[in-house]
Amino acid sequence: MMNAMRTGNLVLDMVICMTIPAIFKGFVAAFEKARPFLHEWALRMWGAPKHHFREIIYEQVTNQWGSQLYGKDERNNILQKAISLYMADQKIDLEKAKVSLMAVKEKGTRDKDSWEMKYGDTAEALKAYQVNLMPRDNEWVKISDGLEFMRKIKENEEGDKDSKIK
Numbered sequence: 605m606m607n608a609m610r611t612g613n614l615v616l617d618m619v620i621c622m623t624i625p626a627i628f629k630g631f632v633a634a635f636e637k638a639r640p641f642l643h644e645w646a647l648r649m650w651g652a653p654k655h656h657f658r659e660i661i662y663e664q665v666t667n668q669w670g671s672q673l674y675g676k677d678e679r680n681n682i683l684q685k686a687i688s689l690y691m692a693d694q695k696i697d698l699e700k701a702k703v704s705l706m707a708v709k710e711k712g713t714r715d716k717d718s719w720e721m722k723y724g725d726t727a728e729a730l731k732a733y734q735v736n737l738m739p740r741d742n743e744w745v746k747i748s749d750g751l752e753f754m755r756k757i758k759e760n761e762e763g764d765k766d767s768k769i770k
Contacts, residue, residue, distance in 0.1 A: 654750075660684055687753070692736035696747060701737040708734045 609620055662680035689706065739745035744754045 688738060691747060698737055698739055700740055702740050704736050704738050705733050706736055707732055
């Protein structure tokens with residue numbers, strides 16, 4: 605291409621050879637600046653996809669013995685549990701699932717004289733729990749048309765004490 609643009613003048617040929625890359629760079633920079641506007645225009649012309657993504661996160665911190673320091677009663681934890689119970693009630697057809705035992709009632713009462721929990725007999729203790737089929741972690745599951753769900757657990761590296769459940 606450069607040979608086709610030869611003029612015979614050494615200085616003019618050098619200016620042309622140095623100007624062409626700058627012109628291309630200007631076109632690319634102008635396109636990069638115009639790309640968001642072109643994207644908006646294309647979405648208005650052909651319609652934007654109707655996708656919404658919501659992330660519900662709670663942080664659970666445990667000590668070195670595995671006891672939860674906090675995170676168990678956070679509102680997002682309760683919201684995630686409510687979503688899980690709702691999904692169990694919907695009886696979604698899951699090809700692969702995990703079985704979870706979820707508390708649906710109070711665990712028990714405290715004895716007034718001691719700090720021990722009273723659960724009653726075995727039947728009463730079992731009534732406080734419900735067996736649910738839940739989707740496996742890190743897999744999207746279709747709940748209904750246009751609604752999908754995924755539960756993801758991110759455990760921090762060794763030395764960090766917390767894990768995030770999304």
